[in-house]
Amino acid sequence: MARSPPRAGAGQSGIPADPRWRVDRVDHGEPAVLSLLAASVARVAAADAARVAVRSGPAEVTYGQLAELLSRAPAEDGVRAGPVVLPVTGAVADVTALLTHAVAARPVLVLDGAATAWERDRASALFDPPGPAVGLCTSGTTGLPTVVTADWPGLLANAREFAVAARVGDGDVVWCGTPLHHRYCFAAGLFGGLSVGATVVLTPGLGPADFVERLLTDRVTVLMSVPYLYSWYVEQLEREPDLPGRWSLRRCIAAGSPLAPDLAARWLRRAGLPLLSHYGSTEDGQITVGRGEPGEGVGRPLADREIRVGADGEVLVRRRGVHDGSGDAWRRTGDTGHVDAVDNLHLIGRLTExxxxxxxxxxxxxxxxxxxxxxxxxxxxxxxxxxxxxxxxxxxxxxxxxxxxxxxxxxxxxxxxxxxxxxxxxxxxxxxxxxxxxxxxxxxxxxxxxxxxxxxxxxxxxxxxxxxxx
Missing domain, CATH: 3.30.300.30 (ANL, C-terminal domain)
Incomplete structure (x- = not known):
């Protein structure tokens, strides 16, 4: 297959790449295929083609429609498909566009729909994978933008392992109230849910305003959000103490920042459900998830992830059984912590902070x-x-x-x-x-x-x- 010439490091505006920006190539293996997702979607579609796969406001797409989209064969024109920049806002059209590009073997860089043309240009200058892949952008702990390239098989397998460990299953309604361009929503929420036959609810932005409406209207069973928003949600519960008697929630997951013990206790008291901690990153994917046990920290590693703590207390992570030729492939997270006797990870802070x-x-x-x-x-x-x-x-x-x-x-x-x-x-x-x-x-x-x-x-x-x- 012919390969296009290397890109010049400048986007459409001609602005040279900022050396402070960097690109991390993570989990990149053989040319990506969506076989794992296609098989999961086809299984659900065969049993219930009309089941809603993704909903955002009044728009929705069914498992039958996704199965048809994923069954399309990529064009065989002998020329490598160039990267596509896809700004997303959490709409159903974002998901179908993403999968259309992926099926056509085009590398896709997923960005915030609010990104400026200048920001898109900066990010796209760093995204030129050798084959079909997905790129996600993160500000990183240092605040310097980082483009992370992930292969589809690795990302999808990790998303499914998250769903299994978090006990998300067939028939669940998953609402991830964070932006779609963040890996938490993109992988754990969207593709984790689709991998097990759930209906995934997306919303354009963050905010507590539609908390009650979404929970009740969509009959959400799995809520995925961040501690900052849970603090708003619990205030709503304190104003409407009868809400848990009207909703369908059975599992609540928090990620993105440390979960304060007081917030977890307030949520348990008001919602009657434990608030499970999830630890992950754009670079390393979904790493751990809690089970609702007392004193479990951020929980145990997923089946496809290994963790250990270095001599300086830094948490190291790698894909289980995967070696990239550069040693044992352990990646530094920049987080400090310790692992207890039953393999729960307890985070302490950041080395860089x-x-x-x-x-x-x-x-x-x-x-x-x-x-x-x-x-x-x-x-x-x-x-x-x-x-x-x-x-x-x-x-x-x-x-x-x-x-x-x-x-x-x-x-x-x-x-x-x-x-x-x-x-x-x-x-x-x-x-x-x-x-x-x-x-x-x-x-x-x-x-x-x-x-x-x-x-x-x-x-x-x-x-x-x-x-x-x-």
């Missing part, structure tokens, strides 16, 4: 975990900011009760070493987060520095402000 305070490392998550336990603290985030003699620890807190800064410092001093204690306690109306609930520490520090320079104190961006599209 550790603060360097006078040469001593401080994990902000550790300080946050202590601070959030104070009854007057509703939310908090800890970061490093320039001080008189170098970086110092700063705590940004949302106060829900009566507590002075002195009281908070005294409370922390009784539990943490002196070098971990915040030198400043800054009260904020809210902690800015991305649309998936990840804390935007940089926005808080920038606002603090702006105020220190005598500028009009900058209010941290609202958590509803979209992050960079990748």
């Amino acid at each position: 550790r603060l360097n305070i006078a040469g001593r490392k401080v994990d902000p998550v550790e300080v946050e975990d202590v601070l959030i336990r104070h009854p007057a603290v509703a939310d908090c985030v800890v970061a490093a900011a320039p001080g008189k003699v170098g970086d110092e620890v700063v705590a940004f807190v949302v106060i829900a009760g009566a507590a002075t800064d002195t009281e908070l410092r005294s409370y922390l001093a009784g539990l943490l070493s002196a070098y971990k204690l915040p030198r400043q306690v800054v009260r904020v109306p809210e902690v800015p987060r991305s649309r998936t609930g990840k804390v935007r520490r940089g926005a808080l520090v920038a606002a603090l520095l702006g105020a220190a320079r005598g500028a009009t104190p900058a209010q941290p961006a609202s958590g509803n402000t979209p992050p960079p599209s990748c």
Whole structure:
């Protein structure tokens, strides 16, 4: 098969690729085929062709229609199909377009539908796989955009293993209330659900406004979301305590950021269902999922994933039984944690988020975990900011009760070493987060520095402000 010449590293606008952007080629093996998905869809279609496979608002596509789409043979013209950039918003048309391109053996780069032309150009310059594949974009922990290329067989097999481990099954109605261009929704939600015969409900954006309507109208049985949104959902439950008696939910899964024990306890108390933690990433796919057992952390690894913890506490992951010729193929996650006696993974924090305070490392998550336990603290985030003699620890807190800064410092001093204690306690109306609930520490520090320079104190961006599209 003829191969097209290498791309020049610039998109349609001619802007050269930014060297800060990087591309990770993950799980890329033989030319991708959709045989695993096609077989699952065909099985359901044979029994119930009219069953809804994907629904978004009034639009829907059935398993019979997907089976027909997936049965089409790719064109054999002897020329490699070029990459396609597919902006998605969570519409049914996004799913059918994606599968149409995949069946035609075209590599597909999936991006946020709100991405600008400039952002699309930057990402597409990094996407040129040697064969059919799917590309997903993530901002990464560093905030620098990363294009991750995954082969279809690996992604689909991993999605199915997630569905099996999360006990999602035939006839379930799965609502993943996160953006379709995120791997959590794209793989675990969409393709995990389709692999076991579920109906998948997609929504264009994040938000609690349609929480009750979606649950009741679509008779959702499996809810997949992020802790930030679950905190909104549980408030709705507190306003409507009879809601669990009207819904069909049987399983609830949280991913994307750490699940606070208090939120999990509130959800269990109000919903009557455990909130299961799921750990994964764009680079490494779905890695673990909880089973609803006490003290299980983020749960055990899926059947196709192996994890171990390195000497520095970093969590390493690889596809079970797969070697890429570069050693044993363990990938560094950047997360720290430990594995207990029954193989549950417990995450502690991020290596890259550790603060360097006078040469001593401080994990902000550790300080946050202590601070959030104070009854007057509703939310908090800890970061490093320039001080008189170098970086110092700063705590940004949302106060829900009566507590002075002195009281908070005294409370922390009784539990943490002196070098971990915040030198400043800054009260904020809210902690800015991305649309998936990840804390935007940089926005808080920038606002603090702006105020220190005598500028009009900058209010941290609202958590509803979209992050960079990748």
